[in-house]
Amino acid sequence: MSGGEHLQDQVLLDQILTCHRNEPGGLLPVLRDLQDGLGFVPEESYSAIAEALNISVAEVHGVVSFYHDFRTEPAGACVIQVCQAESCQACGSRELTAHAERRLGVALGETRADGAVTLEPVYCLGNCACSPAIAIDQQSHALVDKARFDALTTQWAQESDT
Ligand code: FES
Numbered sequence: 001m002s003g004g005e006h007l008q009d010q011v012l013l014d015q016i017l018t019c020h021r022n023e024p025g026g027l028l029p030v031l032r033d034l035q036d037g038l039g040f041v042p043e044e045s046y047s048a049i050a051e052a053l054n055i056s057v058a059e060v061h062g063v064v065s066f067y068h069d070f071r072t073e074p075a076g077a078c079v080i081q082v083c084q085a086e087s088c089q090a091c092g093s094r095e096l097t098a099h100a101e102r103r104l105g106v107a108l109g110e111t112r113a114d115g116a117v118t119l120e121p122v123y124c125l126g127n128c129a130c131s132p133a134i135a136i137d138q139q140s141h142a143l144v145d146k147a148r149f150d151a152l153t154t155q156w157a158q159e160s161d162t
Pocket residue numbers: 083084085086087088089123124125126127128131132133
């Protein structure tokens with residue numbers, strides 16, 4: 001990150017903290033606003049957040065870790081989520097996830113080295129009746145088997161995939 005970006009990020013963080021500093025339960029709104037603004041919640045922000053809200057850094061860390069929606073690293077250009085919740089698991093989402101990892105060349109929960117794609121777990125997309133479900137850049141797709149996954153993700157497939 002360049003110095004300019006860091007300064008912009010600091011200004012944004014200060015604005016967000018000013019907005020929510022005196023709000024009961026302000027931690028989640030701070031984290032949401034920060035992720036909306038930056039695309040992730042940098043670990044370097046934890047101490048400033050903790051100080052502003054008069055809580056511990058461990059508490060900030062705990063909440064970021066608990067909620068799967070928060071990222072601590074920038075996402076790739078495309079975010080592909082594979083549902084890991086109960087209904088989708090019963091319909092093969094684990095196999096689909098393993099297929100997605102091979103096909104995209106990235107492990108679940110990580111961003112590929114070229115920054116093209118992030119593969120994330122998600123815990124119910126509200127499409128349980130049509131499991132397994134995935135989302136690509138927040139657009140849901142239901143009844144996704146391996147072939148449908150391949151059709152939906154052709155542009156991010158790694159050439160080494162078989
Ligand atoms: S469990 Fe996967 S969409 Fe609900």
